[in-house]
Amino acid sequence: MKKKTIAGFFAGIGGIEEGFHREGARTVFLCEKDERAKAVLKKHYPRIKIADDITEVESIPKVDIVTAGFPCQDLSQAGLKKGIEGSQSSLVQHLFRILGNVEEEKRPEWIVIENVSYMVSLDSGNAIKYITSELEKLGYVWGYRIVDARAFGVPQRRQRLLLVASKNNDVRNVLFADDIKEPPVNDSIGDIDPNRLYGFYWTEGKRGLGWTVDGVPTLKIGSKIGIPSPPAIWNPATNFFGTPDIRDAEKLQGFNTDWTLPAMKLKKAKRGDRWHLVGNAVCVNMSQWLAHRIFNPGQFDTKLSKEIHRKKWPKAAYGYEGHVFEVNVGMWPINMNTPPLKDYLQYPLKPLTKKGMRGFYTRAVESTLINYPESFIKSMEVFLENMEGD
Numbered sequence: 529m530k531k532k533t534i535a536g537f538f539a540g541i542g543g544i545e546e547g548f549h550r551e552g553a554r555t556v557f558l559c560e561k562d563e564r565a566k567a568v569l570k571k572h573y574p575r576i577k578i579a580d581d582i583t584e585v586e587s588i589p590k591v592d593i594v595t596a597g598f599p600c601q602d603l604s605q606a607g608l609k610k611g612i613e614g615s616q617s618s619l620v621q622h623l624f625r626i627l628g629n630v631e632e633e634k635r636p637e638w639i640v641i642e643n644v645s646y647m648v649s650l651d652s653g654n655a656i657k658y659i660t661s662e663l664e665k666l667g668y669v670w671g672y673r674i675v676d677a678r679a680f681g682v683p684q685r686r687q688r689l690l691l692v693a694s695k696n697n698d699v700r701n702v703l704f705a706d707d708i709k710e711p712p713v714n715d716s717i718g719d720i721d722p723n724r725l726y727g728f729y730w731t732e733g734k735r736g737l738g739w740t741v742d743g744v745p746t747l748k749i750g751s752k753i754g755i756p757s758p759p760a761i762w763n764p765a766t767n768f769f770g771t772p773d774i775r776d777a778e779k780l781q782g783f784n785t786d787w788t789l790p791a792m793k794l795k796k797a798k799r800g801d802r803w804h805l806v807g808n809a810v811c812v813n814m815s816q817w818l819a820h821r822i823f824n825p826g827q828f829d830t831k832l833s834k835e836i837h838r839k840k841w842p843k844a845a846y847g848y849e850g851h852v853f854e855v856n857v858g859m860w861p862i863n864m865n866t867p868p869l870k871d872y873l874q875y876p877l878k879p880l881t882k883k884g885m886r887g888f889y890t891r892a893v894e895s896t897l898i899n900y901p902e903s904f905i906k907s908m909e910v911f912l913e914n915m916e917g918d
Contacts, residue, residue, distance in 0.1 A: 547815025671846030680813035681864035683743035705826025730760035756803035770877025782812030
């Protein structure tokens, strides 16, 4: 069978495309402006043309699939919250401009868009409303679903919105044919199992914790000035607090070891650049599942959906010609039996610094918003005592 072809916009380090490649597709065109990401793409896909700026792209080769993980800075709960009209996230309008330039009969069969889950809530869901309206104008039926990366075999709690649009295929058989009714996770702050590792955001403390049992919270891009911001990992059995190696962070996104290393060959490379690229990436395992379902559709149960008149956008939906249908599915389409975090990590954790640990500890004990486990607080005290003893 002839390989499906891809044109990828806002490609980053190729997370969406790499997942599709693992299912037999091939990319013929990429667009990415970040020089660090382009260095990674050029290393792994040396024969693919890479355009610099989507605002300057007028046309694309004839392809089967267009992918786009457009900027989330204006849509993220932890970001600018300016909405779809923000300077970064509004760049997606150029995707629709380019598709509009393509003759109708030559438009790609599939459109795949990835972004943060918060976009369905922010600003009354104006972002998802805009995107789906533009797709309908171009003649596409669309569907989206918020999924958790842990469903696909990586111990990272990363909730993302996957949107699929098609001209002639039933997107419901792609997005909603699979569903795990009772996911095998419980991230509540409760009893501590000394045989497990626990991930959390150590740069916060009074409000956002990101508490994740046997996994890490969502990997972030770090600060604007290039300081990495990896999550922390707590080992209650040894009273140890550390951060993962960048190579394990790449693995937590489904990439091969040192996937982002080519970015460090740039003249102005900073130590936080690889963390930025990884935090900004699309999980390869997630996109591979989506590619598999596009190429091998399942069977949607129509009893799972009902038409709605939007007051707010649901976590899963499909629509066409102004109609929107909510779909009763969860964030785990499948369960790939994610291994324990301690077995998944390949490299030693880097101990938190005394300054970083003490700062988090102070915020944690002062917080009235988060009920930290007593054993967690005690373990931090032991860790600090050991550091001061050294």
